[in-house]
Amino acid sequence: MEQLTITPLVPPQHGFHLIGELDMATVTQFKTALEAASENGPVTLDLAQLTFIDSSGLYAVMEFARSRNGNGPLILLSPTATARRAIAIAGLDGQPGVEVR
């Protein structure tokens, strides 16, 4: 039915490439992946092929950014126009430790 594919980025980059849609149905899968990424250093989420994200997904991103607690920035890479707007309204782009590129 609904699909989210999460692929680890190629080292030395840490993070994930997200393909598909992130909402309440796929957020658990996303959170599980994030738990595996709690190393030090920058973590990148490549959002270029994430065709949809709503507040369910953005809350998970915000929570993860907070939980990193200074362990290097969380980089949100290439969100779609609508995702970028949602990120701005959520104030994620101004949150300490979060970079939107």
Added chain:
Amino acid sequence: MASASVVSLAERLKQRRDELGISQSQAARELDVARTAYRLWEMEAAKPAPDRWRLIASWLGVSVTTMLLAEDLVSEDEAGLGDIVAFDFGRPGRASTRSAGESNFFAQARNLIAEGTESGDITSEHAHDLTFLVERIEKERSKMQTSAWEATELRKSLPANEHAPKAARDALSFVGADIPEEPLQTALLLASELVTNSVVHGPSDPSTVGLLISVERDVLRVEISDGSPHAARPKTRGEGGGLGLAFVAEMASRWGSGRDAGVNVTWFELDLPLPGATPV
């Protein structure tokens, strides 16, 4: 080719019917008209209405333009340009592929007129009338383009589970297939938020989410209801409500919520750029 323009419609119909070896009744059936009407056409006692032209032309194996050249079917006063526009170009405000096909049509019509004039098939007087007609249709059509999106309404009841937001988005993508990308993406986000809220906070029995999507003229409206006539019994409160509503408040042209006959309803509207307006 040169003879084509001097054969009357009645003769053409008879010729075609002979070719196919069928009766008047059979021809009438193929053209989707009453047999009497068809007989009157062959007797030149009546002329087909504009909404029949395309079917007749294709049955005869010619273009509508070619068919009209031979006949006095078009006179500015009686033909009713509105009918021509309606039958030949489909529905207004629909199909983004339309413009390409349409400009082709007008270009093709002009070419035919030019060719016909050159070869002597069309008198210059005829050519003048036809050019006038093509221009009128084109003008009427461009007015229609900016008129409205096709009115649509879709109601759906979704099981209130984690898949409901996706189901609502799918329905919206279907209804809004022609809507420009930007407002559609916004609508998908806002609908997803309202459905998520309804799933998280709505009554657990019966556990459904009501979805109403409508497009009218230049407004897309999405209405989400908890689908229960009973008073809402909040489920375990999860995260989500606040931010989702912030998106709605920021991005919707208008929105609101309330209780209607015991059902919680939240809605939003997005103003759409009119079809035919400068693309985003």
